[in-house]
Amino acid sequence: MKTSNDCVNNNYLEYVKSISPKTKQKRSLLRAFWVGGVICLVGQGFRYLFEYGLGMSGDELSSYVSMVMIFLGSFLTGLGVYDRIGKYAGGGSIVPITGFANSVVSPSMEFKTEGYVYGTAAKMFVVAGPIIVFGIASSVLVGILYFIGFRIF
Amino acid sequence: MKRTIYFKNKPVIIGASSIAGPKESEGSIGKFIETTLNDDMYGEETFEKAESKMLFTAIKKATDNAHKKETEIDTIISGDLLNQIIASTFAARNFSSGYLGIYNACATFTEGLTIGATLVDGCYMNNVVCASSSHFSSAERQYRYPLELGCVRPPQSQWTVTGAGACIISTEGSGPKITASTVGRVIDYGVIDANNMGAAMAGAAADTLYTHFVETGLEPDAYDLIISGDLGTLGSRILKDLVWEKGFDIEKQHVDCGELIYNICESEYQGGSGAGCSSVVFCSYIMERLRENKLKKILIMSTGALLSSVSTQQGDSIPGIAHAVSVES
Amino acid sequence: MVLEVLFTLLKVFVVGGAICTIAQLLINYTKITAGKILVIFLLAGVVLQSVGLYQYLVDFAGAGATVPICGFGYLLADGAIKGAKISLFKAVTGGISSAAMGITAAIVFGYIFALIFKSRSKRN
Structure with missing residues (x-):
């Protein structure tokens, strides 16, 4: 039986590649840059607010800032605005923490029709699940390596 | 065969x-x-x-x-x-x-x-x-x-x-008549990109079209319109190239439902797709023109990309299919 | 004072923008999907912090380095390393406890907004 690999017709794929429309490189990079920069500026704004306005510092400060950013990302997703930003900015809105919030909320909203347990809750991490998995797993690895390191040296 | x-x-x-x-x-x-x-x-x-x-x-x-x-x-x-x-x-x-x-x-x-x-x-x-x-x-x-x-x-x-x-x-009544039909073959050239369905389907479309011309002995001129389903702008161009390579020029007769259905200038995308694309176009515009006798003989060929979300995830390529049906007013 | 703040904001903007531009380059040239981009940037943050480099970027650019997802990786690695100084237990749980606010916020806000809002069809 044929597998997908047997079907590969390199001449055809080359030809398709040669006539496929190209992403507008400069434009997309510029958009990612300024939107990404602005989102970070918003984060910095909250940082100043919490630092000088509420007298927070250290881990507490950065935790609250990321909480606010996640709130904004989720809210804009709910309003149906974030995917517009994403379409415009690409990487500029995917990479900030607001994009993480977007990837949590969007499947959750989408699958609400399948119920509040198996839809909203279970499908919440369809897109963002790997981030939690790899993040926590790698932090445990780093922690253990450092623990061994500290005990040896 | x-x-x-x-x-x-x-x-x-x-x-x-x-x-x-x-x-x-x-x-x-x-x-x-x-x-x-x-x-x-x-x-x-x-x-x-x-x-x-x-x-x-x-x-x-x-x-x-x-x-x-x-x-x-x-x-x-x-x-x-x-x-x-x-x-x-x-x-x-x-x-x-x-x-x-x-x-x-x-x-x-x-x-x-x-x-x-x-x-x-x-x-x-x-x-x-x-x-x-x-x-x-x-x-x-x-x-x-x-x-x-x-x-x-x-x-x-x-x-x-x-x-x-x-x-x-x-069996009886007035309206356009279905005269012939060419059943398509599943063709896979190894296109993996699930966003580029036009390229995945164009091979199958070209094969069906070529088979249709050879088996019926007709030339593209025999048709007022050769309508492909949802190849989009890119896929249409590939289809024309592939058929031209085999000795048939469909440049004049060819239109694509996907290109037709939206005002294509409104976005940078390739046009419409989906099972509804060719049926909406055929059951509205094409039927109207056939009834008015402005189109006398057409070939409608819907094209399909036979992928599923599972096959894409597993890294399989996308096979295509196309069936052509000839309709006369 | 004003000049200093403006200069910091400029640093935040440039560093944050640059990180996003790298992501866009990856999207343009490699066809990597959004989910994988996020994982790559997260792991980059973890790795850079575990060799002690990301801290410099955070000190330099503040939110420009912490708001992108690699800042999340930085937080996880930072927590784990700090915990490792204390005990094995803290080494294992340090990462997730320093990132607890982010994960909790994502789940809680995520669920609440998913209850309130509904997916809309798109026109373009």
């Missing part, structure tokens, strides 16, 4: 109806679409239910347009893009007719026409409905990402048509 069927008794398309969402209704063939919706939820709670209701409406109105009673319809042949073709089956439970559920992705409509015409031509049945539907939002969830996820659409991607089309094929 022969893949072309000739219908001796010339089954007649006695009625058709189309329904489409707001984006399609604003497009270049919008004014030919019978039912246009302002809201693509169509008063339902979910996109899947809306799609099913659209299909139901299209079948119902097509029956009315053909001046047939529901009880006179022998069988409904229908398909869509949802898992286990639920839009079709759920629409069919409203009717007392028989039901054949079919799936060939976006080529479902011409597959249905072929089966329907065969049943009618063989005098096994008198009136058969052929229908297909698709819905942007339900397809997007199934094949791609959640609607609200902020991701970039690559420039080679297409837009799934929200709409449904149905037509009634009958």
Whole structure:
């Protein structure tokens, strides 16, 4: 039986590649840059607010800032605005923490029709699940390596 | 091996109806679409239910347009893009007719026409409905990402048509006649990019078209229009190139439903796709022109990309299929 | 004072923008999907912090380095390393406890907004 690999017709794929429309490189990079920069500026704004306005510092400060950013990302997703930003900015809105919030909320909203347990809750991490998995797993690895390191040296 | 069927008794398309969402209704063939919706939820709670209701409406109105009673319809042949073709089956439970559920992705409509015409031509049945539907939002969830996820659409991607089309094929009556049909072959050139369906389907379309010309002995000039299903701008260009390589020039006759259905200048994308794309265009604009006798002989060839979200995840390439049906006024 | 703040904001903007531009380059040239981009950037943050480099970027650019997802990786690695100084238990749980606010916020806000809002169909 044929597998997908047997079907590969390199001449055809080359030809398709040669006539496929190209992403507008400069434009997309510029958009990612300024939107990404602005989102970070918003984060910095909250940082100043919490630092000088509420007298927070250290881990507490950065935790609250990321909480606010996640709130904004989720809210804009709910309003149906974030995917517009994403379409415009690409990487500029995917990479900030607001994009993480977007990837949590969007499947959750989408699958609400399948119920509040198996839809909203279970499908919440369809897109963002790997981030939690790899993040926590790698932090445990780093922690253990450092623990061994500290005990040896 | 022969893949072309000739219908001796010339089954007649006695009625058709189309329904489409707001984006399609604003497009270049919008004014030919019978039912246009302002809201693509169509008063339902979910996109899947809306799609099913659209299909139901299209079948119902097509029956009315053909001046047939529901009880006179022998069988409904229908398909869509949802898992286990639920839009079709759920629409069919409203009717007392028989039901054949079919799936060939976006080529479902011409597959249905072929089966329907065969049943009618063989005098096994008198009136058969052929229908297909698709819905942007339900397809997007199934094949791609959640609607609200902020991701970039690559420039080679297409837009799934929200709409449904149905037509009634009958042994007698007035209307365009189905004269021949070429059954397509599954062809895979190893395209992996699920966003570039035009390229995945163009190979199959070229093969079907070439086979049709060779087996019938016709030249492209024999047709007023050669209509491909949903190849989009890029796929259409590939099709023309591939067919030209084999010695047929379809430049003059070729149009693509995907290119036709939206005002293409409005975005950078390739045009429409989906099982509803060719059925909406055929059951509105093309039927109208055939009835007016402005088009005398056309070849409609819906094209399908036979992928699933599972096969894409597992890294398989995308096989394509295309069935061609020749219709004369 | 004003000049200093403006200069910091400029640093935030440039560093944050630059990180996003790298992501866009990856999208343009490699066809990597959004989910994988996020994982790559997260792991980059973890790795850079575990060799002690990301801290410099955070000190330099503030939110420009912490708001992108690699800042989340930085937080996880930072917590784990700090915990490792204390005990094995803290080494294992340090990462997730320093990132607890982010994960909790995502789940809680995510669920609440998913209850309130509904996915809309798109026109373009």
